[in-house]
Amino acid sequence: MTTWWRRWSRENELAWLFLNNRVAQLAALIALLCIGGAALSPWLAPSDPYDIASLDIMDSLIPPAWSDIGDERFLIGTDDQGRDLLSAILYGTRLSLLVGLLSITFASVLGVTVGLMAGYLGGRFDAIVMRIADIQLSLPAILTALLIDGIARGILPRDKHDSLMIVVLTVAIGLSLWVNFARTVRASTFVERNKEYVQVSEIMGMHPLRIMFVHILPNILGPVLVILTVDLAVAVLLEATLSFLGVGVPPNQPSLGTLIRIGTEYMFSGEWWIVIFPSAMLITMIISINILGDFLRDALNPRLR
Amino acid sequence: MTALLNIENLSVKFPTRFGEFTALDSIDLAVYKGEIHGLVGESGAGKSTIGAAVIGLLQSPGYISAGRVLFNGDDLVGMDDDTYHQIRGDRISMIFQDPQTSLNPLLTIATQLIETIRQHSNVSRSDARQKAISLLKETGLTDVETRIDEYPHQFSGGMRQRVVIALALCTDPELIIADEPTTALDVSVQKQILALIKSLCAERNIGIVLITHDIGVINEITDHVTVLRSGRVIETGPTADVLGNPAEEYTRALMAAVPRLDKRLDRFRNIVSDDELNSDDTDWHIQDASAAYASQWLLSNNSSQQRPSAKSDNNHDPILSVSGLEVTFNSGQPGWFGKERGFKALTNINIDVFPGEVLGVVGESGSGKSTLAKAIVGLVNPSAGSMMFKGDDLPPGRHRSRKHQARRQIQMVFQDPYSSLNNRQTVEDIISEPINFYNLSTNKTDTRKLVASVLNLVEMPQRAMLKYPHQFSGGQRQRIAVARALVAQPEFLICDEPTSALDVSIQAQLLNLLKDLQQTFGLSILFISHNLAVIRQMADRVVVLKNGQLIETAGTEQFFNSPSDQYSQQLLRETPSLTF
Numbered sequence: 089m090t091t092w093w094r095r096w097s098r099e100n101e102l103a104w105l106f107l108n109n110r111v112a113q114l115a116a117l118i119a120l121l122c123i124g125g126a127a128l129s130p131w132l133a134p135s136d137p138y139d140i141a142s143l144d145i146m147d148s149l150i151p152p153a154w155s156d157i158g159d160e161r162f163l164i165g166t167d168d169q170g171r172d173l174l175s176a177i178l179y180g181t182r183l184s185l186l187v188g189l190l191s192i193t194f195a196s197v198l199g200v201t202v203g204l205m206a207g208y209l210g211g212r213f214d215a216i217v218m219r220i221a222d223i224q225l226s227l228p229a230i231l232t233a234l235l236i237d238g239i240a241r242g243i244l245p246r247d248k249h250d251s252l253m254i255v256v257l258t259v260a261i262g263l264s265l266w267v268n269f270a271r272t273v274r275a276s277t278f279v280e281r282n283k284e285y286v287q288v289s290e291i292m293g294m295h296p297l298r299i300m301f302v303h304i305l306p307n308i309l310g311p312v313l314v315i316l317t318v319d320l321a322v323a324v325l326l327e328a329t330l331s332f333l334g335v336g337v338p339p340n341q342p343s344l345g346t347l348i349r350i351g352t353e354y355m356f357s358g359e360w361w362i363v364i365f366p367s368a369m370l371i372t373m374i375i376s377i378n379i380l381g382d383f384l385r386d387a388l389n390p391r392l393r
Numbered sequence: 394m395t396a397l398l399n400i401e402n403l404s405v406k407f408p409t410r411f412g413e414f415t416a417l418d419s420i421d422l423a424v425y426k427g428e429i430h431g432l433v434g435e436s437g438a439g440k441s442t443i444g445a446a447v448i449g450l451l452q453s454p455g456y457i458s459a460g461r462v463l464f465n466g467d468d469l470v471g472m473d474d475d476t477y478h479q480i481r482g483d484r485i486s487m488i489f490q491d492p493q494t495s496l497n498p499l500l501t502i503a504t505q506l507i508e509t510i511r512q513h514s515n516v517s518r519s520d521a522r523q524k525a526i527s528l529l530k531e532t533g534l535t536d537v538e539t540r541i542d543e544y545p546h547q548f549s550g551g552m553r554q555r556v557v558i559a560l561a562l563c564t565d566p567e568l569i570i571a572d573e574p575t576t577a578l579d580v581s582v583q584k585q586i587l588a589l590i591k592s593l594c595a596e597r598n599i600g601i602v603l604i605t606h607d608i609g610v611i612n613e614i615t616d617h618v619t620v621l622r623s624g625r626v627i628e629t630g631p632t633a634d635v636l637g638n639p640a641e642e643y644t645r646a647l648m649a650a651v652p653r654l655d656k657r658l659d660r661f662r663n664i665v666s667d668d669e670l671n672s673d674d675t676d677w678h679i680q681d682a683s684a685a686y687a688s689q690w691l692l693s694n695n696s697s698q699q700r701p702s703a704k705s706d707n708n709h710d711p712i713l714s715v716s717g718l719e720v721t722f723n724s725g726q727p728g729w730f731g732k733e734r735g736f737k738a739l740t741n742i743n744i745d746v747f748p749g750e751v752l753g754v755v756g757e758s759g760s761g762k763s764t765l766a767k768a769i770v771g772l773v774n775p776s777a778g779s780m781m782f783k784g785d786d787l788p789p790g791r792h793r794s795r796k797h798q799a800r801r802q803i804q805m806v807f808q809d810p811y812s813s814l815n816n817r818q819t820v821e822d823i824i825s826e827p828i829n830f831y832n833l834s835t836n837k838t839d840t841r842k843l844v845a846s847v848l849n850l851v852e853m854p855q856r857a858m859l860k861y862p863h864q865f866s867g868g869q870r871q872r873i874a875v876a877r878a879l880v881a882q883p884e885f886l887i888c889d890e891p892t893s894a895l896d897v898s899i900q901a902q903l904l905n906l907l908k909d910l911q912q913t914f915g916l917s918i919l920f921i922s923h924n925l926a927v928i929r930q931m932a933d934r935v936v937v938l939k940n941g942q943l944i945e946t947a948g949t950e951q952f953f954n955s956p957s958d959q960y961s962q963q964l965l966r967e968t969p970s971l972t973f
Binding site (some may be wrong): 100104283284285286287290291292293294295303306307 | 410770771772776792793795796797800801803805807808809812813814815817818826827830831877881962
């Protein structure tokens with residue numbers, strides 16, 4: 089029996105490895121469910137957690153539906169405002185993923201550009217940029233993010249805070265993650281730079297920018313792809329941490345981190361579901377994305393096989 | 394006399410995602426004590442797989458699907474792991490190709506030898522050291538007592554291979570499997586190592602399986618030879634019989650494809666028909682594209698009217714003239730305080746290349762051949778000297794502007810076809826890049842037509858332009874690299890070891906191709922090679938380099954018949970050849 093994907097997988101090594109790796113398949117399925125659920129939250133969620141009018145304080149702190157005093161309207165219970173937790177998680181994941189994706193895009197564009205130039209040009213540019221990267225690396229990512237966040241809050245006018253918060257978060261998280269990209273890309277560029285196909289272009293007299301972005305970049309996309317997945321998880325986690333600390337997204341648009349922060353206050357008074365479900369969602373998503381990243385790293389690096 | 398090693402009906406298979414691949418198909422082989430049995434074949438013939446199967450180093454997921462490997466009458470295939478481990482450490486040893494990687498760089502030679510000796514026999518540390526010293530002496534290393542405590546990086550390639558051989562002898566084995574033991578070495582060192590292997594075999598009365606792709610090496614030292622192709626035995630027997638009077642067409646062709654040192658041939662015999670090509674490949678055409686169109690385009694657009702009528706006509710001005718060239722590499726980073734110390738890769742080089750001539754550059758590794766090429770194309774900054782190209786001053790290194798004419802007129806073909814093509818571009822993108830870059834074509838249809846035609850010219854199907862480099866073999870990739878150099882309409886081509894990564898049969902094809910192109914378009918070529926026989930077939934004049942210095946410049950015939958310099962004579966003497 090040769091189905092189309094088997095035939096296709098014979099052409100494509102990555103696909104073949106994927107079809108023979110149950111763990112990666114499971115991780116991909118879960119990650120897809122999380123991302124799909126988040127992206128379609130306005131249609132999937134039972135209610136709109138942002139709509140204050142629909143909330144009823146009488147519904148507050150209802151336990152999950154399967155417990156004795158549960159309510160079938162709220163599958164996994166409600167929080168202190170009477171908000172449906174399932175809807176809040178779906179919307180929260182959407183926000184977390186949005187910030188994560190935006191910041192990782194920002195970090196990768198910045199990091200890849202800097203890394204390519206440092207690796208290809210070498211010399212003084214390389215020395216200066218990489219020392220900056222070293223300094224950055226000696227600070228914990230969360231500290232960098234807090235610092236940038238704090239500065240932005242100080243500079244921006246107070247009434248713009250809420251609307252610009254997502255942008256500030258993106259920049260803060262992005263700036264704390266670009267180093268990973270820059271270092272890896274620089275190392276790979278060093279290797280590629282000495283390969284003969286690059287020398288051919290140099291002999292022809294091609295512009296260095298063209299050599300970097302047209303010739304070298306496609307050849308080092310493998311490692312970039314790996315960091316992209318692993319750091320996406322890190323970025324989502326950073327956003328959650330910042331929101332947990334209360335410096336993240338505005339409270340009227342709760343992200344996963346905000347939900348967990350609210351939940352911790354009720355942890356010891358018996359309302360466990362408020363903290364457990366958002367945390368479980370975050371952990372499942374992070375782990376599945378990380379496993380996918382690991383799979384990609386192994387699959388794209390022939391020496392590990 | 395019973396055989397030391399008897400391989401019966403051995404088959405090895407590798408399950409892949411394309412189904413099972415048969416690496417060895419019913420191999421029969423017998424190796425006796427005191428003889429060297431050569432396994433020869435091109436890459437993919439299964440020579441190394443035989444060695445790996447005997448010593449149990451088959452790469453997973455490969456497995457032995459049928460047959461027996463009898464060592465002194467015991468079957469190694471069905472043996473339990475403990476007994477097998479005893480035998481293969483103790484009585485069968487292996488010598489690998491690359492002495493750089495087969496020694497642990499972090500341990501001294503003494504540690505590695507003593508550890509191996511003590512692993513297999515119960516002797517004291519000092520006894521083991523004594524034995525190690527005597528073994529190293531046996532392999533011809535001098536000054537052993539002091540050098541034994543040094544690290545592998547302090548030895549040269551040839552010395553390191555001697556240490557590896559000593560390591561293989563540690564346990565007094567009865568059988569040694571040598572997998573391309575001299576391929577990574579220069580000819581002069583290769584000669585010594587081969588002599589060492591031969592004398593060890595005779596003195597110790599051990600059996601040696603010598604795996605090599607070089608039929609010259611086979612001719613030099615083996616007693617028996619087995620010719621392999623695609624996992625099958627083509628021919629086997631005493632070396633003198635097989636090579637002197639080959640029964641099989643393939644053996645004959647394999648020998649014919651080896652460039653000869655003693656005479657110059659017009660063309661090599663073509664052994665392998667391109668059976669990889671299917672009708673799918675040949676049916677696909679771009680309208681009006683053909684090899685003829687490509688040659689017409691290459692000839693017509695070329696600006697140089699001064700095409701030489703006769704070769705090596707010394708009345709012409711040289712197309713390239715290098716004088717007093719020096720290249721200095723600074724060792725490591727100069728640092729902020731230390732004084733820059735340099736290593737002279739090239740010293741006072743003077744070379745003239747005349748239009749339409751092929752100048753061969755010969756030398757061992759480290760002689761500066763490639764540095765010379767890189768200095769000419771501007772990849773390396775010379776520290777002194779000047780270059781003239783077509784009568785004009787050629788600015789060196791980074792002083793050469795990106796738009797300089799010579800950047801188009803001088804093209805280069807590199808050694809390693811696996812790294813000289815960008816794997817993420819299609820062949821069409823790769824070949825059309827110079828056309829677009831130098832504005833040699835007016836529109837896209839024309840460019841496509843040119844790419845297809847040039848592919849035909851280098852004897853590739855036009856359909857190849859749709860594929861990616863990794864879908865091609867080494868020889869085909871090198872053709873693509875030649876095509877890329879050609880479309881720039883160069884007048885001067887530098888070939889840096891263009892065939893040393895290829896099998897002999899593929900090498901023969903590529904050399905034929907280069908010859909044809911050179912004659913058709915009157916290209917001037919700087920042909921760099923460590924292989925004297927290849928130089929003999931290709932070059933009109935020869936330049937010998939040693940440690941960055943010019944040793945000798947001579948016409949090819951004169952050089953091969955009566956070299957004037959002592960070093961050149963030594964080089965010629967040490968190259969293994971096929972003459973009887």
